[in-house]
Amino acid sequence: MKCPKCGYELAEGYLYCDNCGEEIRIVPDFEPEIEQEINETLSTLFVELAKEEMPEIPMDEDKIKESKKEEPLGELQNKPGRGRKIGMLLTAVIASLILCVTGYSMYCSYSVPYQLAKAKEYAEQGKYTQAIGYLEKVHDLEADNADVMFLMADYYYIQEKYDFAVYTLQQIIEEADLYKEVDLEDAYDKIISIYKTQENYQAINELLLSCPDENIVNTFQRYIAKPPEFSYVEGNYEEVIPLKLSANTSGKIYYTLDGEEPDADSDVYTAPIFLETGDYTVKAYFVNDYGIKSDVVSNTYRIDLVEPAAPEVSVYSGDYYEPNMIEVSAAEDCRIYYTTDSTDPTEDSLLYTSAIPMPLGKSVYKFIALSPEGVASDVIMRTYKLTLNTEISTDIAIMNVVHALMRADVLLDEQGSLRGMSGHNAYKFGAVSRIDGGDYYVVYEYYEDAPGMQTKTDRIYGVNIQDGSVFRITYDDAGKIILIPLE
16 A cells, blocks of 8 residues: 555555655545435435325225226336336435445444554554554544553554654644643653663753753652752852752762862762851852752852951969969850960860969960861960979979878878789879969879879869878869868
8 A cells, every 4th residue: 555645555454654654544434424324315205205195095995996006017117207216216325325334434433442452452462653553543532641642652662663663652742731640640650761771871860950840850850960059049158158069869960169160070978168258259059869960050159257356364474483273265156265385276175164274384375266167366475484483393293292191091102002902003293283372383193003094083182282281182173272181
């Protein structure tokens, strides 16, 4: 069979020409209106013919008998016009029957059940091209029948015509108003399955990025590579920004801070990026687990931090001859850090919590105030030289503590041995402190075990710097220092 438009040779069962797309009409379309008109014409013809052929019945008995006499066949046939009319009637009856049969046949041939049955029949024979032809006809009759479209896509897929299968399913997506939500979800699911088979994850990403249905996008978001999102909008800030970058699913975020285009050799985001004083142009892109890259997104930031005031130290640099407590203060929301080795302090240095006893001899202190945003103040430095007017040194003070504890039967000897213990006690000078109007060496006690590990105990002793007397330093319920004599 050939296409009546272009002459292309057609395979059996084709309803459309593969060359020009012309619809192939195997039989003419059946129209019920024509059948109705024919039936009305035939009815009229029968009535008229009956009126003309049937004579009026006489009432007279003799005439009735006369009318019952058979008329010779020859005369009947030769009666003017009668044969012609009978022939016309027979012809009309036969034509009506033919039209009815033909119309019924055409109706069956062009009905949805018939087309589906033929499609499945050809599919069972492995003739999927012919089966698809019948499904296309069903689609013309029922454009909103998603099952037909899915079946057509399956037949294309079986033939490994993946592009045609995808195109068929995309018709459901493009004509979304005709179909149910569940049909749209199934269409996306089937297209994604085909692309997965081909490992074409870029196509999946593009398909979902163009999807207007948020529920469908969320269902398949693991395949999408959306640009990273920034935790702060771009602009000017007067604080350190802990900038966070986030992605819609698992993968890696690559970024730069200097405006350079990021690539696979750029830094990988793992934790918040702290932006301190300065200008930043942050660029980033996301790569999901399937290797799909997002577009690059960029934000600019200017950080102008307010530097806190430097700490205030109560004791000025200089030479001192009696103990002093070094007190330091800063703004309420700032923390204070300090060092004693001449290095500049940072947030990793010693944290100031209370007044510091001035050390004996020479000492150097450096202090900074650190704001909640992590901005450090200028460094304040103090140097001290503390000299005490006394003949009792720190070594003498420690020995006085040991002897006092020996007399109290706490220690067994000057080495700090303890009864029933394998280790011994050790004593170290800590600071000079003024307590109740007097000046005292503060001595701390440590326990040293057999391997040599020292642990500070909770016992503290004070030795008067003038007479060497020993006291136990403790605190009352109100937190006030109490001196308890040991002898």
